[in-house]
Amino acid sequence: MSASARPTLALVAERAGVAISTASLAFTANGPISEASRNRVLAAARELDYAGPNPLGRQLRSGRSGIVGVVIGDQLKRSFRDPVAVQVLDGLVSTLGAAGLGVLLIPGIPGVDADSRAVDPLIESAAMDVGVLVWGVRTDDPTLAAFERRGVPVVVGEGREVPGAPIVSIADRRGTADVVRHLTSLGHSAIAEIALPLDHTRRSGPVDAARLAQSDRTPTSNRLAGVRDVVEPVITWEPAGPLVEHGKEAAITILSGDDRPTAIVAHSDLLAAGALLAAQELGLKVPEDVSIAGFDGLDLPWLAPAVLTTVRQPLAEKGAKIGEAVVNLLAGNAPESVELDVELVVGTTTGPPREAV
Amino acid sequence: MSASARPTLALVAERAGVAISTASLAFTANGPISEASRNRVLAAARELDYAGPNPLGRQLRSGRSGIVGVVIGDQLKRSFRDPVAVQVLDGLVSTLGAAGLGVLLIPGIPGVDADSRAVDPLIESAAMDVGVLVWGVRTDDPTLAAFERRGVPVVVGEGREVPGAPIVSIADRRGTADVVRHLTSLGHSAIAEIALPLDHTRRSGPVDAARLAQSDRTPTSNRLAGVRDVVEPVITWEPAGPLVEHGKEAAITILSGDDRPTAIVAHSDLLAAGALLAAQELGLKVPEDVSIAGFDGLDLPWLAPAVLTTVRQPLAEKGAKIGEAVVNLLAGNAPESVELDVELVVGTTTGPPREAV
DNA sequence: TATGCGGATCGAATCGTTTCGATCCGAGCC
DNA sequence: GGCTCGGATCGAAACGATTCGATCCGCATA
Incomplete structure (x- = not known):
């Protein structure tokens, strides 16, 4: 009645009338074993409801957990x-x-x-x-x-x-530089930047030089650098998070100010999408009133008919x-x-x- | 030079001058071991750069992988x-x-x-x-x-x-019934339904009784049933997937037809959000021209200022x-x-x- | 018939731990 | 001083498999 324990390879081997080592060979495709014994072992396994070698034993022996x-x-x-x-x-x-x-x-x-x-x-x-x-x-x-x-x-x-x-x-530094260069070549010079979060603190607001230096996340730092390879943004805004709503929040502030920038470059498509929604809400035409670019190359069909300018990464x-x-x-x-x-x-x-x- | 192998508990025990079993006790908080030996073992471990018992051995012995x-x-x-x-x-x-x-x-x-x-x-x-x-x-x-x-x-x-x-x-069947009842009590009778995908085929289009019976996913079946507990929808549409774009696609068709329903109930918030975007694109006012309800209770701040009527599930x-x-x-x-x-x-x-x- | 050979089979060691029962030792008690 | 008791320590047996060297057997060859 206490037969609740799973059968082991030893049991299967015994039932099949072979040594444990032979039974083992029946399960690992590569060993030298006769068709006859393999079948006997597999049959015994079936009878005992043995579902194959226990991974724990195998792992210990091989030193690999997979x-x-x-x-x-x-x-x-x-x-x-x-x-x-x-x-x-x-x-x-x-x-x-x-x-x-x-x-x-x-x-x-x-x-x-x-x-x-x-x-x-x-x-x-x-x-x-x-x-x-x-x-x-x-x-x-x-x-x-x-x-x-x-x-x-x-x-x-x-x-x-x-x-x-x-x-x-x-190559996100180069990519970021590319998209900013695209903006400057269109004639933009007052470019605002919505960054990815600089660290795990959910801080938000404009970023100064001191804060900039605190960024300890690589993609963020690279993209900050990429922007600055081409132009000094009129403002860099740090959002509370990386999602659409955070981008929207940031853009509302940026676009409501007196010196409205002519373009916004966001560190990610989600943030850019938020900026797009913000512009829409403020009654601004894109790209006539403000150009918006992102980074990532996501598929965002719900932005239709707008198609985001972005940098596609694989x-x-x-x-x-x-x-x-x-x-x-x-x-x-x-x-x-x-x-x-x-x-x-x-x-x-x-x-x-x-x-x- | 071939010292690349990780040290084992046996090595640590030897170095500490205790038995393996004693060394083991030093790592599992609960055994009877003197402060002195524990410290000796831990010191030896530190010297040998031993990072604690190998999980594979432990797992084999205990029969649990965690x-x-x-x-x-x-x-x-x-x-x-x-x-x-x-x-x-x-x-x-x-x-x-x-x-x-x-x-x-x-x-x-x-x-x-x-x-x-x-x-x-x-x-x-x-x-x-x-x-x-x-x-x-x-x-x-x-x-x-x-x-x-x-x-x-x-x-x-x-x-x-x-x-x-x-x-x-x-309780998604009851929840679905609740939201449909909310619609009927507002006076709606021509209610369209955007269902969750009925199975893994990425089929899309209107659903007839035969197709309805093929649904093999539980949440889908429950919600289909919940709708029918209250009212027979004028049309049930199966989208190609569960995401915003699929809901939009479905709603565009539903709302462009001749007999426009006065309300749409979607099996999920994402689908409902798509329907909202569709209505917007078609120039329909929500809820004046068409009411839209979802299911899930997601936080979808980018829909603002609209707030989706939905069923919140924990x-x-x-x-x-x-x-x-x-x-x-x-x-x-x-x-x-x-x-x-x-x-x-x-x-x-x-x-x-x-x-x- | 004796020898050699190669493929199938076997036994035993090993992987690194935990755990259980036995031993050991010192302290407390009579 | 002898005895008991209890906590610390130890040895050995699992846990369930893989793998390696040794053995065994049957067949072909000399």
């Missing part, structure tokens, strides 16, 4: 409301899945106090073969240190150099490249970093400023 | 663009994280052929203590069968009964309840199903039909 820990570095809710994150993750999960690897979701910094040295306990105690820091590492990142201590190799998406770890990044491909880097690392190859290219896509939301007409 | 497999049943990209899914997942991940459990993401049906009996290989071979089928089970679900074969207990979100598995569901709480059910199951308690309540929230998008004014 699991990749992915640190998304924030509350799920916040990360996944951002389509950029979702697309990258999608590419990553597909690639890893195809390689037989599973994704363990690691929220990252637990709770609000992202300053503390606390690390998600999963990083310290869950079994994994590789860790992925999708959104880059911060200086002196405790997460990175924890992985290192455990001897878990790491792949970094989008970030500063980490010795021994491959980085998959995107998001799913980025995820896929990270996945490849993981597989590569597990195969024992040397880490290899990649930078993916971006492309300016001109839509209907940018045009020459009114004065220039 | 991992919960969550089947999201679709491409990540599609699931996670839906804020409903994201909020539930967020609640789930938080609850499980607090219990020290990790979430293994299982896409579910690989590739497009969702009809086949194929199952995500992770379900067959990854280590996990419990499986979660977030979006319910279909009749004769191969995924469910695979879990059963492996002896992995299962928790089901939103679905039909599964013997021995707790179900966490939401999404994060649903995820949390699923998490609790998992923890409960692991504690050896009997499975316990829950049905969560919903609440009608009247916004500015519904009002009496023009004729009735």
